[in-house]
Amino acid sequence: MDSAPPSYKGHRYAVEIIAHCVWLYFRFPLSFREVEELMLERGVLVSYETVRRWCAKFGQTYAGALRRRRPRPGDKWHLDEVFMKINGERKYLWRAVDADGTVLDILVQSRRDTAAARRFFRRLLKKTHTVPRVVVTDKLRSYSAAHREVMPSVEHRSHKGLNNRAENSHQPTRQRERAMKGFRSTGGAQRFLAAFSGISPHFRPRRHLMTAPGYRAEMTIRFAIWDQATGAAGA
Incomplete structure (x- = not known):
């Protein structure tokens, strides 16, 4: 399995910022302008066009990396x-x-x-x-x-x-x-x-079948997998 993170050569923003913007866009029903506004509230100046380019460039790459880390599908x-x-x-x-x-x-x-x-x-x-x-x-x-x-x-x-x-x-x-x-x-x-079908479901475990502590533990694991897939874990 190829688990190497994507290359961010030529990007002046940190991988954590790029991965976070892509996560926001595919996980929640947000527009590129709304992602821009959320990042501005956190003190990060990034245009919606830049967010759009990141999502186009890295969205399918991140989704593919998550799929490769999933268990073998059921029969x-x-x-x-x-x-x-x-x-x-x-x-x-x-x-x-x-x-x-x-x-x-x-x-x-x-x-x-x-x-x-x-x-x-x-x-x-x-x-x-x-x-x-x-x-x-x-x-x-x-x-x-x-x-x-x-x-x-x-x-x-x-x-x-x-x-x-x-x-x-x-x-x-x-x-x-x-x-x-x-x-x-x-x-x-x-x-x-x-x-979307690779990223969004990764952050949508079947919560109705879990206790609150179990859900938080599961999400912690899933965020760790996300960091590995995007390369944020080693940044």
Whole structure:
């Protein structure tokens, strides 16, 4: 596993400031200008355009580093797709999570046909480097056709009621989409959501299943992992 932190060569701000701004933007429904204001309150002068560039440059890098530090995904995958409007056009956000709700991958596509499902299956296998025991989807026929082509040995359960895990995982994305008043391009949506789906869930443990001390201990661990992933721990 490549655990080397990203390079900050050429950046005059400390890694802690860069990582903190990226954390604020992807963890909370904030605009770049609001992140600028929060940093100003802390005595750090940084423009919203600089915050935007940091998020574009380091967002997916941080998300990838967090994913590499996660345990091996569970062997039961839940897949789902929802439509979203991007610049007035209907697109589809494909998402896969494991039984614990961990986001395995997302992909924004123009269609929800067999070719799109096949593309998402192959991307999942390549990105996770593993094959699931069970795949759970809704009743979209494209899943069945793509499943037979890409992973015929894997059990496929097609039932809308069994797929709440994947459907519920769309909620934070929907909340952020509303806060941002939508996305302007497919590429922009893919880049943002790829980073968002890797960073935001890292700081969203299932708090309702924890005691207050247990939650604080878990968050302490997760912040330590974040510092390792961003390179702030060794700064």
